Amino acid sequence: MKNIKKFAVLILLIISARCWALAPVVGYGYATSVLPAKNQEAFLSGFELGFKKILGYEAFRTLVIVERDTTGSPAGAIKTLSRLQEKGVSLITGFPTSHEALQVADITKNTGQLTIFPSAGHSRLSSMGANIVTTGESMKGYVKQTTEFLMNKFKNKSGLMVYNPEAVFSVNQKDEFENYIRNLPAHNKPGDIEFVRRAISLKKHAIITGAIWIPGSKESLPFEKMAKQVYGIMPTTDIAAGFDVGVITATVLKRTNGNYSKSAIIKAFSENRCFSGISFGKICFPKEGGNGDGKLKFRYLTKQGLSNI
Secondary structure (H helix, E strand, O other), X not given: OHHHHHHHHHHHHHHHHHHHHOOOOEEEEEEOOOOOHHHHHHHHHHHHHHHHXXXXXXXXXXXXXXXXXXXXXXXXXXXXXXXXXXXXXXXXXXXXXXXXXXXXXXXXXOOOOEEEEOOOOOHHXXXXXXXXXXOOOXXXXXXXXXXXXXXXXXXXXXXXXXXXXXXXXXXXXXXXXXXXXXXXXXXXXXXXXXXXXXXXXXXXOOXXXXXXXXXXXXXXXXXHHHHHXXXXXXXXXXXXXXXXXXXXXXXXXXXXXXXXXXXXXXXXXXXXXXXXXXXXXXXXXXXXXXXXXXXOEEEEEEOOEEEOX
């Protein structure tokens, strides 16, 4: 009888250990409040690709849990985060738009979870604490680089700045532009994009775009090759941004040597805030948290694709 009890206890311990080992560590979430599901899934596809590059398929299957809210609710990110929190994850990622990221960061800054966003660039993310970071370029840095580029490239020429008053990111961008150019000569306030949407759509000349990831660059080629092998397509900006965060997240987990507690993950991240092997080469995060140090590169955007200016 004693042997049977010991055997039963041993089985229970083995089952408990397996359940603990398979508990999700990383919570990836998104909501369709701003971006449609198609774009959100592109971010997720990139994340999966980057994560598997570092830790492999089995680690992704057992360590990552994905939650979605596809109702379009403005509070979708909060609902999604709540479900992830219920699973007891130690690291939060996904939520690539500024709308989602701000809602999530306002909560995770108080829960002790390392939080890594792809792309989100709202200025307020830089004041959420050391454990809240984003690969998106700093809004202030974006505005400064863009303004200096425009003043150098189109000196003494007038222009039009538009924004979408319904988008958190766009309003923040408008505010930062206003702050930056307020003391410059002959500056004007931005206008609403709805007044010029048709005119922009009829424009025949090339559009100039600024981005930290440049397809076809030396740094991007290994990522592009991997994406084509796995998905059979030329990766988009969304896939690239997701890939970067996948690499970063998996690298942090790898550094912990299997200790996936919140404190161990934060320690592994804090000891070295620089990460290589991403779509644009390397990124480093400041010790106070916030945006990575990716720099904008400007290109013409034409029907044929990107080309040098």
